[in-house]
Amino acid sequence: MMKNNCYGCCTHLLSRGELDQIHNLSLKILAEIGIKIEDKILIDSLKESGCQDKGDRLLLPVEFIEDILKKQEKSHEDNNYSGLKFKNPLTGDEKKFRTGRVYSQPFGTVASILDLNSNKPRKVTERDLIEFIQLQNRLENIDFTGPSVIPEEYPARLRELRMAEISLRYSQKTFGGVAVSRSSEVDYIIELYKIIQDNQPEPIGGLGISPESPLSYPGEITDIISKVAMAGIPIKVLVAPIAGLTAPLTIAGSLAQMNASMLAFTAIANLYNPDAILFFCSRISFPNMMKGYSIWGLPEIGLASTAAVQLAKYYGFFSTVYGISSTSCAIDIQAGYEKAINALLPALAGANILSGAGSLASNTLASKEQLVIDNEIMTLVKRIIARYDINEDTLGFEMLERSIDNGSFISDKHTVKHLRDGEIYHTKLGFDSFWHEWQESGFLEIAEKATTRIKEIRNEEPEDLLNYEQQKAFAKVIRKAEESLL
Template sequence: MQFNILSPEEVEAIHQATLRILSEIGVTLTHVKAREVLTSSGAAIRDERVLLPPNLVEACIARCPHQVTLRGRGGAVKTLGDGSLNFHNLGGARDIYNGSAVSYHDPGADEHRFATLQDLRDATRLLDALENCTTITPFFTPQDVPGALMSLAMYRHALPCTIKPLQGPGVQYAAEARYAVKMAEVIGGPGEVLSLSLSPVSPLNLPEHEAEAIMEIARLGITFGPLPCPTAGTTAPFSIAGALAQQNAEVLIALVLAELVNPGLPIIYCGRLAMMEPRTGISVWGGVELDLASAGTVQIGHRYGLPVNVYGFSTNSHTLDLQNGFERALNAAIPALAGADELSGIGEMEAGVMGSFAQMVAD
């Protein structure tokens, strides 16, 4: 059974709208070398914005392989894009709350607290033991390491605790990519055992350090997942179609830059489009709009022949209750029926702010 929220004509309309966004509005990008790479292939400059011609965008999409292979320390191999559905946990690297990182639901007490490195190691071991979790990313953002080392510490302390394919956390800087590669070399070829994601800043902004990081990931030959996280109604249009077009543009600017640096680099099409609750302004991860946006993201990524990673198991609930079960079941089922290659969010609670061991097992 296939569930599509968009008709083929609507998918094509979003694609064409994306090409217009990239060619007429462009992306804020001031990194000198990145501009040189793009303009030497036909891009134009207007003030601080880079404009991409449609033929360049489509040529770079055509260079991407249709499948991505992820290999674990124990030799386990998962292929994204072969028609199989893989399940993936909440990634702590992006979850910030009041200036502090993801909180943790203690299985021994009904309370929240900030996560530690030991929690990260324990979570990775549990995910490694859970049969239905097929790929892993570092679960918690530990508070007992300096912020500048956060992403690397997450990868370093998760790596010894699983034999499953371990996808790296979100990075922002080129140095993080280089050091992650050094760690990955301990268990195998980094091009096989490591993938890295990076989130362009919505709306349509690629800061200098992120542009440099994308080029470094590409130079290193690491599987790359552009991971924009727009919120409809604040950093993206309120309509699902408009927000999908913007999210798509943010994926494609990162894809184009990476493919120009290293043609044929494996790409995982990722999207984390969420919705704003107008009364409070908070980001809502439990409403039906999220599963519709995720299903639309799957269709757009598949239009390009790319494997797609979306949410997934998500809820705004703060505890294991009926709201939690209803929201995450619906938000997982709809994109799964749309053909997602990788469903993320195992263990997620409180709109991604909190993680729970009990929730991992329930999922």
């Protein structure tokens, strides 16, 4: 007899009613509490659309936001948002965003890297940045490239530009993008994007923009939004409240505030470009309240990221959330279980991109070895998402009938076929045998294996993929930026 509870229950997923509650509260937050905006011209434009002053904040009426969402939905239909893909024209590598496909990208960006020889952090060099890109190119399940680290030798006023330049030069895979926080640099970064994209219709990648929390849009940020939106470059909306410090401590409350800011960002971007391509990129974090700073290995990261993925689907956006993150400061068991749990939860909810690969210490420390291990974690996550088939062949009745008496399971053509087809996961980095074989290997641990993989890739000469004309154009942009900003 079929039992009613045979399907189990994914309790970490929100119901449609709960998503409606968060949506409605987000509308209330914008209508009754509002947002801070510095740009007077933008304020006037929003007022013309029905928004109103409330002290130093601007109230965004429910009707205004609902109208923006309708426009966004129509733009998605008209411009085939569901068929969106990023493409690297230098290599032809492309990433299509679709249901059931989860990608990974490196985290970014930090100024310290873990040196396993000394077991201490050290400053980053440009060589480190290039090596990170090399690793991302070669690791099978790190799907996008991006600048994880900030070389110490780069001038502060040119860091974002130089990181984008190096990443674009050496990326064989599709470029995930760089987060931009300086309006003076973003003009030059956009120029680099245009040089690479040339006449290609598909975008080469996105740019991340982060409003301040709680619900604040400084002039520098709205200026960047206007430039990137009008350039037609996809925007990763990085809303990053810290629960209990810049948002309600509760997961639900921080989600509602994050979502309100996402809706406000959508409205602002829509004013500059009604067809702006936006990614829903929750960066909610949770704190160690005794210390007063956010930590990124907590299970609440996975829970909040899962809800953010569901909210992105609710509005028809693609999502990128943190998942491959850990509080641990070492390549250890804690890093492994935190990253695996917080990656798997949003992946099962349908996340499009999981961020955090190569990070330690709550995304404040980079590690090449951890990037290699995170590639293995993403391989496992993708295997779970891929599931398995239930059909006449896989159920194996005929194979069972052939083999049950003579015990020839291992040599049967059915076994051979499905073994070759990858029915069972085979690790490329971890250990999958018995104690005596581990002993014979010299008790080789996973970090040591990762170091060996790094050395193999490091021995390959990094390739600058720009042609002669592109190199000249890049040099001209960098020279202009240096003359203007230094």
